[in-house]
Amino acid sequence: MNRRHFLLSQLSLAVSTSLFYRQSTADTMSGSMDMGGMHHGMKSGMPMPDANALSLPTGQPLSALWKLPNTSKKAGLFKSRIIAASKMVEFVPGKQTEVWCYEGQVPGPLIDVFEGDTVEIEFINRLQQPSTIHWHGLSVPATEDGDPADLVLPGKSRIYRFTLPVGSAGTYWYHPHPHHFTAEQAFRGMAGAIIVRAKEDVLSSLPENHFVFSDLKLNANAQIPPNSMMDWMNGREGQFVLVNGQYQPTLTVDKPHRWRLWNACNARYLHITGVPMTLVGTDGGLLGTPQKIDTLLLAPGERVEVVVAPVNHTEKCVLKSLPYSRGKMSMHGMKPSIDTEIKLMDVTLVGKAEVTYALPNQLRSITPLAAPNVTRQVMFMEQMDMDNMKMVDGHPTGMHFFINGKEFDMNRIDFTGKLGDIEQWEIINASDMDHPFHIHGTQFQVINRQIGMETTPEPYLAWRDTVNVKPGQVVRLRFKQPNAGNWMFHCHILEHEDLGMMGIFKVI
Ligand code: C2O
Numbered sequence: 403m404n405r406r407h408f409l410l411s412q413l414s415l416a417v418s419t420s421l422f423y424r425q426s427t428a429d430t431m432s433g434s435m436d437m438g439g440m441h442h443g444m445k446s447g448m449p450m451p452d453a454n455a456l457s458l459p460t461g462q463p464l465s466a467l468w469k470l471p472n473t474s475k476k477a478g479l480f481k482s483r484i485i486a487a488s489k490m491v492e493f494v495p496g497k498q499t500e501v502w503c504y505e506g507q508v509p510g511p512l513i514d515v516f517e518g519d520t521v522e523i524e525f526i527n528r529l530q531q532p533s534t535i536h537w538h539g540l541s542v543p544a545t546e547d548g549d550p551a552d553l554v555l556p557g558k559s560r561i562y563r564f565t566l567p568v569g570s571a572g573t574y575w576y577h578p579h580p581h582h583f584t585a586e587q588a589f590r591g592m593a594g595a596i597i598v599r600a601k602e603d604v605l606s607s608l609p610e611n612h613f614v615f616s617d618l619k620l621n622a623n624a625q626i627p628p629n630s631m632m633d634w635m636n637g638r639e640g641q642f643v644l645v646n647g648q649y650q651p652t653l654t655v656d657k658p659h660r661w662r663l664w665n666a667c668n669a670r671y672l673h674i675t676g677v678p679m680t681l682v683g684t685d686g687g688l689l690g691t692p693q694k695i696d697t698l699l700l701a702p703g704e705r706v707e708v709v710v711a712p713v714n715h716t717e718k719c720v721l722k723s724l725p726y727s728r729g730k731m732s733m734h735g736m737k738p739s740i741d742t743e744i745k746l747m748d749v750t751l752v753g754k755a756e757v758t759y760a761l762p763n764q765l766r767s768i769t770p771l772a773a774p775n776v777t778r779q780v781m782f783m784e785q786m787d788m789d790n791m792k793m794v795d796g797h798p799t800g801m802h803f804f805i806n807g808k809e810f811d812m813n814r815i816d817f818t819g820k821l822g823d824i825e826q827w828e829i830i831n832a833s834d835m836d837h838p839f840h841i842h843g844t845q846f847q848v849i850n851r852q853i854g855m856e857t858t859p860e861p862y863l864a865w866r867d868t869v870n871v872k873p874g875q876v877v878r879l880r881f882k883q884p885n886a887g888n889w890m891f892h893c894h895i896l897e898h899e900d901l902g903m904m905g906i907f908k909v910i
């Protein structure tokens with residue numbers, strides 16, 4: 403456990419010399435270091451710009467997500483187009499910020515479809531980098547998964563086409579997946595929500611609110627800077643957590659609602675509380691039974707559904723993210739840093755005595771997966787190579803994130819499995835930081851979670867595609883891959899994924 407800390411103390415020495423100045427722009431420094439003190443002594447009329455002094459307007463009513471239009475007249479066919487391009491937007495009043503986005507929207511448009519629908523989306527890449535659209539959490543044929551092997555080059559396009567299996571209703575999302583560029587494209591604005599609805603849904607009478615959380619880091623010129631060395635190591639976090647692209651908006655809830663929450667941040671853990679919520683769904687749809695919760699830990703990539711039912715009186719609440727320690731290092735002396743509390747949104751609950759709502763006791767039935775045909779181990783590891791710590795083409799050379807001791811290789815199959823087999827995977831975190839595990843193409847059931855000698859059976863059945871694994875923890879999960887092909891599995895801190903914390907599971 404001390405290995406990384408030892409290496410990091412060496413790294414902190416390097417900070418004061420040349421290491422962090424390779425990128426040499428103010429970009430690298432802003433947000434992660436307090437530069438304020440350096441400017442105060444200056445006597446010029448114009449104060450130096452300071453990224454920490456930027457402010458975004460708050461308190462605006464939350465906007466609904468803009469829906470991707472369906473251009474098909476045929477029942478059961480959802481047909482549309484998504485263009486990825488750069489665009490100028492005004493986050494800071496009076497300043498233009500360049501973003502990269504889908505259909506000109508930050509976050510991307512909401513894809514709202516039904517189980518059984520065939521989805522046909524033309525993707526046009528107008529960026530200067532290769533890209534893909536990956537349909538996070540959906541079970542699609544491997545050729546349509548938008549994985550790093552299937553790049554859409556700049557100026558090119560392709561059509562993604564898949565049919566949503568019956569039983570797959572849930573809360574999903576889409577984002578780019580070109581190896582080495584996923585993190586950058588995502589933090590510049592490319593991510594959008596998907597809702598797959600069931601024709602029969604016990605909660606369908608409830609109106610919905612949707613919250614896509616994303617992280618915005620701006621430099622002093624209100625531009626989105628490239629990743630710094632610390633961003634690569636810890637995963638990037640910005641000064642501003644946005645909800646549907648807005649900073650600390652407001653929402654009034656005057657009757658029972660179903661909320662869907664997406665953590666579309668590159669690396670930020672959301673430890674949500676402040677509004678009374680009942681958990682009713684995870685990544686892959688509804689739970690069997692509703693679960694009372696006080697706080698909600700939403701790791702990067704995860705989604706949940708909750709029900710919020712105002713009672714009796716009017717109550718002003720603040721939806722916020724509580725401090726959480728995920729083992730990241732701070733810039734100041736490379737000490738472990740704990741996230742501070744942040745405000746996400748003001749929520750006013752307006753309850754009327756005559757409006758009562760009782761959640762059904764059973765939401766749907768989930769069958770536990772049977773005993774596995776095969777068991778595998780996936781170990782997350784980190785290694786810092788101090789003699790080789792520099793930035794080359796915006797990527798750090800000496801920072802390694804491994805699965806089972808290996809960095810991702812597009813030409814290596816890490817595991818081969820058989821179609822229809824029940825797989826049990828033990829995800830072991832042998833590093834000093836939390837890492838959220840994600841696998842493509844299917845949903846899994848967590849069986850138990852172990853720390854030291856203590857194994858805790860999972861308290862309820864749920865379908866997930868992303869699960870957090872803490873340092874020293876083992877998470878056991880089971881799944882079946884419904885489709886043949888190569889399926890990625892990786893840490894969903896996108897910086898770690900880009901640096902190699904990813905493998906390939908081939909199903910034949
Ligand atoms: Cu959000 Cu490889 O995925």
Ligand code: CU
Nearest residue numbers: 538539841842
């Ligand atoms: Cu995915």
Ligand code: CU
Nearest residue numbers: 837893895898
């Ligand atoms: Cu990670």
